[in-house]
Amino acid sequence: MAIQKKHGKGRLDKWYKLAKEKGYRARAAFKLIQLNKKYGFLENSKVVLDLCAAPGSWCQVCAETMPTNSIIIGVDLAPIKPIPKVITFQSDITTEKCRATIRGHLKTWKADCVLHDGAPNVGTAWVQDSFNQAELVLHSLKLATEFLIEGGAFVTKVFRSKDYNSLLWVFKQLFNKVEATKPPSSRNVSAEIFVVCRGFKAPKRIDPRLLDPKSVFEDLADPTPNNEARVYNPEIKKRRREGYEEGDYIQFKEIPANEFIQTTDPIAILGQYNKLSFDQPKNGDVALSVLDKLPETTDEIRICCSDLKVLGRKEFKLLLKWRLKVREILGFPSTKKSAAPISEEVAEIGPMDEELQVQEDLQRLKEQESAKKKRERRRENEKKQKDIMRMQMSMTAPMDIGMEQDGPIGRGAMFRLKSVDKTAALNRLAKGKMAVLTEAETRPDQDSGIGSESDEESDEEEDRLERELDSMYEQYTERKAENDAKYRAKKARKEHLDEDWEGVSASEHGDSDDDEKLEEDSSDDSDDDDDEAGAVDKPLLRDLDGTPSEANGLSKRARSFFSQDIFKEIPVLEDLEEEASEEDGEEAESDGEQTNHDRSVKAKATPKDKEASKAPPKPVAFATEESEDSDDSGDWEETEKKSKSGKPDIDIITAEAMTLAHQLASGQTSKHDLIDDGFNKRAFKDRDGVPDWFLDDEHKHDRPHKPITKAAADAIKEKLRAYNARPIKKVAEARARKKFKQAQRLEKIKKKADLLAGEEGMSEKEKASSIAKLMSSAARKKTRQPMKVVKAAGLNRGISGRPKGVFFYFLVKGRYKMVDPRMKKEMRAMKRISKKKR
Numbered sequence: 010m011a012i013q014k015k016h017g018k019g020r021l022d023k024w025y026k027l028a029k030e031k032g033y034r035a036r037a038a039f040k041l042i043q044l045n046k047k048y049g050f051l052e053n054s055k056v057v058l059d060l061c062a063a064p065g066s067w068c069q070v071c072a073e074t075m076p077t078n079s080i081i082i083g084v085d086l087a088p089i090k091p092i093p094k095v096i097t098f099q100s101d102i103t104t105e106k107c108r109a110t111i112r113g114h115l116k117t118w119k120a121d122c123v124l125h126d127g128a129p130n131v132g133t134a135w136v137q138d139s140f141n142q143a144e145l146v147l148h149s150l151k152l153a154t155e156f157l158i159e160g161g162a163f164v165t166k167v168f169r170s171k172d173y174n175s176l177l178w179v180f181k182q183l184f185n186k187v188e189a190t191k192p193p194s195s196r197n198v199s200a201e202i203f204v205v206c207r208g209f210k211a212p213k214r215i216d217p218r219l220l221d222p223k224s225v226f227e228d229l230a231d232p233t234p235n236n237e238a239r240v241y242n243p244e245i246k247k248r249r250r251e252g253y254e255e256g257d258y259i260q261f262k263e264i265p266a267n268e269f270i271q272t273t274d275p276i277a278i279l280g281q282y283n284k285l286s287f288d289q290p291k292n293g294d295v296a297l298s299v300l301d302k303l304p305e306t307t308d309e310i311r312i313c314c315s316d317l318k319v320l321g322r323k324e325f326k327l328l329l330k331w332r333l334k335v336r337e338i339l340g341f342p343s344t345k346k347s348a349a350p351i352s353e354e355v356a357e358i359g360p361m362d363e364e365l366q367v368q369e370d371l372q373r374l375k376e377q378e379s380a381k382k383k384r385e386r387r388r389e390n391e392k393k394q395k396d397i398m399r400m401q402m403s404m405t406a407p408m409d410i411g412m413e414q415d416g417p418i419g420r421g422a423m424f425r426l427k428s429v430d431k432t433a434a435l436n437r438l439a440k441g442k443m444a445v446l447t448e449a450e451t452r453p454d455q456d457s458g459i460g461s462e463s464d465e466e467s468d469e470e471e472d473r474l475e476r477e478l479d480s481m482y483e484q485y486t487e488r489k490a491e492n493d494a495k496y497r498a499k500k501a502r503k504e505h506l507d508e509d510w511e512g513v514s515a516s517e518h519g520d521s522d523d524d525e526k527l528e529e530d531s532s533d534d535s536d537d538d539d540d541e542a543g544a545v546d547k548p549l550l551r552d553l554d555g556t557p558s559e560a561n562g563l564s565k566r567a568r569s570f571f572s573q574d575i576f577k578e579i580p581v582l583e584d585l586e587e588e589a590s591e592e593d594g595e596e597a598e599s600d601g602e603q604t605n606h607d608r609s610v611k612a613k614a615t616p617k618d619k620e621a622s623k624a625p626p627k628p629v630a631f632a633t634e635e636s637e638d639s640d641d642s643g644d645w646e647e648t649e650k651k652s653k654s655g656k657p658d659i660d661i662i663t664a665e666a667m668t669l670a671h672q673l674a675s676g677q678t679s680k681h682d683l684i685d686d687g688f689n690k691r692a693f694k695d696r697d698g699v700p701d702w703f704l705d706d707e708h709k710h711d712r713p714h715k716p717i718t719k720a721a722a723d724a725i726k727e728k729l730r731a732y733n734a735r736p737i738k739k740v741a742e743a744r745a746r747k748k749f750k751q752a753q754r755l756e757k758i759k760k761k762a763d764l765l766a767g768e769e770g771m772s773e774k775e776k777a778s779s780i781a782k783l784m785s786s787a788a789r790k791k792t793r794q795p796m797k798v799v800k801a802a803g804l805n806r807g808i809s810g811r812p813k814g815v816f817f818y819f820l821v822k823g824r825y826k827m828v829d830p831r832m833k834k835e836m837r838a839m840k841r842i843s844k845k846k847r
């Protein structure tokens with residue numbers, strides 16, 4: 010680093026130039042700016058006292074930074090040119106007159122901040138200069154103690170000298186926070202540093218000796234060295250800027266190791282000495298020789314003792330432990346480390362004695378205990394929340410709520426909430442009420458015995474927050490489940506861990522539009538879930554009319570709809586007709602009676618359909634599949650559900666699963682291996698008391714990566730390709746509809762032909778020609794009306810409905826398309842240009 014010159018042109022550094030540029034009277038302005046930037050004492054100050062203020066750059070900074078209408082008083086031996094918004098006067102800050110003048114200006118006000126940048130006239134011996142400065146600091150501190158408000162700040166310049174520590178000690182007696190710093194604008198060559206003292210304690214009475222230079226610099230000239238800091242932070246080496254202590258000229262200090270064992274202040278020895286020696290003195294020392302022979306005095310200990318200055322924290326701890334052991338062996342009383350007066354720095358050092366260690370252990374155990382209690386309380390609260398929910402659902406009477414025990418509504422019990430949840434009714438019931446419920450739930454909890462057990466309010470608060478967080482997370486998952494089918498599937502899979510996952514089909518979770526509609530409209534709480542119906546034999550939520558909510562996989566509403574007279578004796582295919590007729594009103598309208606007749610004929614014709622007609626018809630997708638086995642037109646998810654052999658058909662959809670299947674099939678792995686693999690670090694993870702949101706998040710990443718083989722990946726790819734090759738459900742349905750319509754038309758023609766054939770008044774020729782006509786009209790394709798192109802101009806410009814015709818009196822009939830003539834022209838022009846370019 011380049012050495013900064015304080016004389017000649019070296020003075021004119023960047024801060025000097027900057028000060029000139031900014032109009033500050035001295036480069037010192039930047040010191041205050043930088044100090045204030047770090048500690049921010051000026052912004053909120055209303056009254057500032059600037060001691061030793063000439064030429065006044067600090068006052069300028071204050072006037073700029075402090076709120077308008079603040080009081081700034083500057084005093085110096087030298088005259089200060091007037092500064093707007095600043096009161097200045099000439100005086101010696103060490104005098105009573107100066108004190109009185111300040112009092113006169115401040116009246117009853119107190120200063121929020123006292124600044125001191127005083128420097129005595131230098132030029133005499135350095136020691137004398139620095140002492141004067143320290144004395145000046147003490148004088149400024151004296152003024153500060155008189156004028157500062159409680160909690161106020163005192164910022165002073167000090168020189169690093171022998172008296173520096175004494176000054177710091179005094180500051181610490183009067184302020185809560187004392188920090189020394191050197192702003193960048195302060196020259197490196199200068200011995201000045203700045204001490205920022207915050208939080209003035211404003212004691213009622215201050216011992217005059219505390220502010221008396223004589224007693225301060227005499228009494229505190231040799232403050233207790235911070236040996237703990239030296240030992241525990243050996244990496245931070247303190248420079249001896251003030252030189253060596255009086256009479257302390259030896260750099261390498263050695264002490265017999267037994268003294269380290271015997272001393273009551275081992276830290277002091279470790280901090281002050283360079284070596285713990287095992288060398289015997291001339292006359293011999295029994296204690297030292299015993300220590301030398303002890304097995305506890307290992308080679309490592311000897312190496313550590315040989316040079317204390319190179320040791321780290323770990324080695325110092327080792328030595329202290331060794332000392333304790335030896336003391337125990339030799340029968341020394343195990344006292345606390347030092348009888349010496351404890352300075353405030355000593356108090357900061359961590360406990361090292363065994364006793365303190367025990368205390369720490371106790372504290373830790375206590376914390377563990379309270380954490381356990383907290384967990385238990387949380388679990389109880391959760392249980393209680395569930396109980397209240399059950400009560401709201403009229404599943405329990407208030408007296409049934411056993412908060413403390415599982416009882417008949419406990420976790421493993423038959424009325425477990427999970428089974429209710431399987432009907433998805435719970436979600437609907439709880440939706441939107443969770444927050445209220447949680448709030449309501451927390452209050453009685455606090456009033457109840459459980460809450461009053463704990464006297465730690467913060468714990469309760471934490472519990473409450475955790476519960477709120479949990480309920481918010483639940484709401485979030487519900488919302489997500491509503492919008493995201495994949496997430497719904499995942500959730501279902503997680504909740505039914507003990508069951509084989511067979512995918513979510515449209516009918517199960519209301520994915521199909523029809524089912525969703527039914528569910529929405531439905532007033533009952535049942536769900537059309539075939540699998541779930543098996544799992545939940547007797548759903549707890551029932552309708553008041555007592556009829557079972559589900560039968561043959563249909564919701565109650567769907568069942569009641571299909572149980573109307575009109576559906577009796579009608580085979581499954583009629584559902585398709587219904588749907589088709591909705592889209593093709595023309596066909597559905599005609600020949601209603603006849604169609605019904607035909608239907609019954611058809612029903613008689615196919616025994617399979619007959620069978621189907623006994624049972625209530627199933628939703629469209631399923632029915633189509635049953636009636637057309639050879640066709641791919643059904644919902645393929647459903648077809649894969651049941652294998653022909655009756656065994657569960659497990660669909661392998663991931664490369665990992667396929668790899669596993671390959672391995673099992675080829676004998677590379679066995680069932681036993683798989684079970685064995687199940688016992689891993691994740692299997693017995695303690696999840697008790699861990700919030701759901703945490704577990705969910707963790708689950709995203711904390712899962713084993715199973716190997717995948719190329720063959721398995723290819724097999725899955727092939728499988729997916731096959732799936733993709735199949736027509737999608739809507740296309741399949743459209744095809745089926747078309748087929749059905751054709752069949753219907755054919756039936757109609759047949760009937761008409763039969764009628765014609767039975768007509769008595771017609772000759773055979775006439776009959777034949779009219780049947781031929783009928784057939785040709787049926788075979789004729791309907792011609793589609795051509796689309797009308799309408800200019801979006803004139804009256805049709807910007808209209809939203811059907812445009813008007815050429816003569817404006819008529820609306821355009823049939824299909825139409827609005828065109829923008831300008832755009833058309835432009836597009837043509839573009840085409841022309843691009844052609845030309847080519």
Ligand SMILES: C[S@@+](CC[C@H](N)C(=O)[O-])C[C@H]1O[C@@H](n2cnc3c(N)ncnc32)[C@H](O)[C@@H]1O
Pocket residue numbers: 034035037038060061062063064065066067068084085086087100101102103126127128129130145
């Ligand atoms: C470094 S200058 C202060 C610069 C000032 N902070 C500024 O920003 O312009 C130090 C000042 O302390 C003043 N001083 C020294 N002893 C003093 C005393 N006993 N009473 C008042 N002022 C004193 C000097 O006159 C000198 O102007």
